[in-house]
Amino acid sequence: MGSQSSSRGRARRAARGRRQRGESEETGSRARARTAAETTRATRAVKRRTAVRDLTETPTAAEETITYGKAASRDPRKAAEEREKLWARLGATKNGASGTSYAHLLDGGARAHGGSAASTSGTRSRGSNRAALRLGFAAHRERFAKGLKCELEEEMALSEKRLNTWTLERLVSEGYAILGMRARYEGMLQRDALVRLTIPFADASDMSPLGRELPYHRFTTGDMVQMSEGDEHDAAGGITGVVALRSMHFITVAVHEDDLARLIETGSKWRVDLSANTVAHDRSLAALVAFSEPGGMPGSSAAPRRTDDRKSSTSYSTLQRALLGVPDENGTLEQLANMPPQWAGKEQKQNLAAAIKLVRDPLNPSQRVAVKSAMSCSLAVWQGPPGTGKTRTLIAYIGAAVHLASIQRRRGKGPVVLASAASNVAVDNILEGLAKEKFVIDGRPLRVVRLGAPAKVQPWLQELTLDAQIAQHPLGRQAAAMRDAIRGLSGPAYARQRKQATQLELTAAKSILKSVDVVCSTCVGAGDDLLEDLTFPVTVLDEATQCTEPAALIALSKALSAVLVGDSRQLPPTVVSRDAVDAGLQISIFERMERLGVKVSLLDLQYRMHPLIAEFPSQAFYSGKVGSAPTPQDRPIVPGVAWPKPNVPVVFLEINDAECRAPDGNSLYNVEEAKTAITVVKKILASGDLAGPGDIGVISPYAAQVRLLQEEYGVLGTAKRNYLDYTDEDKMKELEIRSVDGFQGREKEVIVLCTVRSNTGGGIGFVDDPRRLNVGITRARRGLIVLGNRRTLSTNEIWRKWFKWIDQYGCALGDYKNFIGR
16 A cells, blocks of 8 residues: 555656656747847847938939849849839839929829739739839838938928027917926826916915916917926926816826926926927938838738737738838739738638627618728728717727627637827717627727826816826826835845836836727827837728828838728818928828728718808818718807808808908918907807806817907806816816817807918918818817908908808808897
8 A cells, every 4th residue: 555655656747756856848949039039029120110210311313122133233224214113113204303203102093003013913013013012112211211311301390490580479379388486296197297387476465276367379188398497498307297187277197206306396386398309200200211121010910810919020911011012913002902901801700790780770871881891901091070970989889899899709819909090089989989888708898008108188178198097007196106215225235226216117018008998099199118118900090191100100110900080072181281281291191092082981970060060061161971970950150140041050250351461470360350269159158058167169270360369258157277187167168269270170150260371462372272161160069160361261262152152042241240239
């Protein structure tokens, strides 16, 4: 018996030893694989940084990337012929001395070459196609790198000119700086401290927590600011922060907690300047380099049936080739866009149908078609005219995509969707929609995280930010305890502890990102190092027509497939450099795909406007294809004013006084128009029909007019609460006065549009842009009031059409007093 027991013991020990050796070997194998992966990532990062530096310092002309055959390398004439053939494959044309243009990048000329590039057979043809593709990516990188460089130089030159040549008085009067501000601690926002900046009253006995009304300024939520003690700008010793909230009496800024004590020191006064930010440029340039490289994006054109997410170092992905817009041996541009994405290919047809069924019921037919087509292609393009529910449709698509990933048991592979947009407001709209939709995935709620500075996120969405989720993570709580223990202490030992806390927070962040279903971020925010090693099955890009192509590529370059959502009939990206505009930087990737013939899904039913407000935009900008869901009864006309036609909530009020040029010479204003607009606003508010001033938006194309309107309106409503307690009720207490461009994507019950232009020469500047008119007249739900001078505006064709429509309904008034009942 003892012998048997001893024998069994030896057997168990031997088995245990074998298991331990096996586990050790397996652990060692995983460790080696992990080390190899880290080495590969580090090498790739070094190469990428080198490429970005080279592109910035010594840009390479696209044609220098061509590898010639033996004959062409010896004969310049044959080399020229070979270059011409390659450009012809790309859809490019002759362009004077330079010999080529970039038709395939910026217009529809490539459609003439839209057939499959495989029309000539053989290995040599395939080799030529690959050479043409390399040239196309190099041309893309060259053109947009030039545009980014011109834009950055222009922005930096303007910033330096303001700081170095403008007087302090001009900086203040033009709203680029505020003087004499004092800081008061307001609370913590994750790891940042919130400070309220006010201009105190001169009489200490009349102190108010709000301080004096702030002078006109250009600071808006999300802006970077530089705070310098005293009245002199101190770029080196100042404190950098992010505007979290702006009010009539104060601005709230998020700063690093280490800067708090200095800011709130008794008696200190601060100058606040708008700060230049190069992060967007740097990340756009890095994305441009990644996009132009074989293997720079997830997926492999060489192996379309691969199911893993690894990056190929020898080929361009399907999405990469589709976004370039050049047909190749794999098919036309339309065929490339329609290729099933690797994560939801044809073999997943039943699962695809099941995922769509879960979220399709609330959608109208055009929305369902858009979602269904996007689920089965590598590149989808949706056009969302004003009020057509593009955000709602996007949310449905995101839900379907996550459901499909769940059905496929795609567990442990990281997030499914990168939801991105040009602005923080648009990202927050998606985030809020996902939170309200309450999707259930495998019996649990959908997991979402918002990337970016918490100060740029709406207060009621703070709990979904990455910083807030880190604070609730065990490692995050451990890091917070370490920071609390050494707060205010300095020295090498404490520095090491802070570094350890940072590492714990980084580990927590990576754990959270790997566990969620959806990551929400701005395009620029998607360039965060935390996302460097993540591959998303899909990126959805809202406001795709409002961001430059390099900025869009920051988010798009991380995905296997993409959905672009936007509207090329509305305003394009804001670009200040004329040279950058000439390089194509103002043409969005959405518009370029549309020009090249990629099929666009139109969302054709609007839910925002009274049907008569929506009638002209549908006819003028969308060929009458956009219908209206609301009935006149759903959008009752706002009382308090005398609408010329009681059943038509649109009016044009004639303004006869001439426009004036602002002191800086760069903007215009119209005094009579501003006074009339504010009089109309107060008359409507006096009727008591609206919930408050927040139901009205007053917009103008010109910054000087926006400033005049703000001064004319003055202070109404009550004081806002602290940033952390800010709600929709607080928003309702303030009249919103903004530029037309800044109001895109927004809506109000009533819109008052001030056009400003009134002159004998008939010049209307950028008011002649049809896209700006489209944005201006499609923000209102129940009432649209347009002020301007008919004779001046009628020099433009689209405005003449609008006046013809107005006259058809008899909605023009020559005297505004008839409108307000005087």
